[in-house]
Amino acid sequence: MSAKPAAERLTYKEVIVPILRGKCYQCHADAAENPSGKEKIKGKLQLTSIAAIKKGGDEDAAAVPGSVDDSLMIERIRLPHDDDDHMPPEDKPQITEGELKVLEWWIAASLPEGKNLKEAGAPDDVIAAAETVKSDEEVKKALVEAFAAAGAKVAAIAEQRKAMEGAIAAVSEHFPNAVGFVSQQDSDLTFTAVSMRKDFSDEHLAKLEPVGPGLVDVNLGATSITDAGVGNLSKMPKLRKLWLNGTKVTDTGLDAVMGLAELEYLNLYGTEVTDEGLKKLSGLKKLKKLYLWQTKVTPEAVEEFKKSVPDCDVNLGIKVE
Incomplete structure (x- = not known):
């Protein structure tokens, strides 16, 4: 002041x-x-x-x-x-x-x-x-520092994006237009298998390894992946959003998901997940949205889950307080 x-x-x-x-x-x-x-x-x-x-x-x-x-x-x-x-x-x-x-x-x-x-x-x-x-001098000084920090951040992101070009190109050879940056101002990556659906299998999921460290959003909904392939998700530690709806993933496959500490959104709609599988997710403290409609999870299990992750909005197809 x-x-x-x-x-x-x-x-x-x-x-x-x-x-x-x-x-x-x-x-x-x-x-x-x-x-x-x-x-x-x-x-x-x-x-x-x-x-x-x-x-x-x-x-x-x-x-x-x-x-x-x-x-x-x-x-x-x-x-x-x-x-x-x-x-x-x-x-x-x-x-x-x-x-x-x-x-x-x-x-x-x-x-x-x-x-x-x-x-x-x-x-x-x-x-x-x-x-x-x-004072005006204090404001000027703070602004100079803020713009310098912002410039350094932009430069760092540009460097990170450039470093990923080879990995993105390699994955894009298998899946054209499926992987890209979240935005032009970001180095985080997103992947969607929406155009491949059932043609996308465990073997294909393994091919995402080169870009795994940068992925934050991955849509595998309605694909043919199984518990055997889901283990590849452990190579995507930054994941914040994950779609597994309509897949063959079961409680066993959630062993790989439970280690994704940054996860905020998880869609398991239409899978064979049960109450036992839901228990495995109780350590995901950043989870905000969880879709369990048409699974084998019970309202009682959801109530117990919310004791561990109270800020998570769980959609079971019915309202669970």
Whole structure:
């Protein structure tokens, strides 16, 4: 936080600017002020000066002196986080309640600039909220560090993706278009046998070994894999989602599944799994979704299972509390 007491900080330069720099400049500043070093001015709206804030962009003024409710910036900040027009975007650091209190007061007070908070007449609750606002230098430093870390992460992911190219190519020779990255910004892999269904067997599952360490989503639903082949899943330690629905997998095959500690989603719909098999899954503490419809698992076994994994939503075709 700033070494200077909030009441003595210049209202615009030392309180408002740090808030906007930390939460808004990434989308509404030229290259000189944007923490990314690149110009980005969404909706032609710049927030780097009072003149620009009053001018606005494609729509209304970001701030209307003396009128909080007519100020587009406040309107957008108040929107639900999942609204497309919410500011900042949902995946960015959000305006805190204290920061919003300061911004609303500043607009209601007609955007004071040269005076400190006390001179501008800020009430005690606004001054208290401003105490939590970091100095502009602290904000700049934090942003530099954040962008450096993000850049390093992007570079690391790019390196990981490149290292996987050979393995992906090898697997793709057997299964064209079946394996790929979860997203363009990720090094995690996904595989689906949906186009092969019953033509995909234990022998085919073994051929995924080159990409096994990178797989997080694997869809083997309605394939011909059996307990004998499921052992290959142990070579996929990062698995988060696994579809085994409509396969010949039984309780025996779940010996391989019980070691997948990262598993969050498991579909066993239409298999021969029983209460004994479900017991084997009680150590999967990250499991959130488990589908057991048309299996031999009983409601009583599910109730017992949920004592070990209480956060797991178990779908048995009936509601199990």
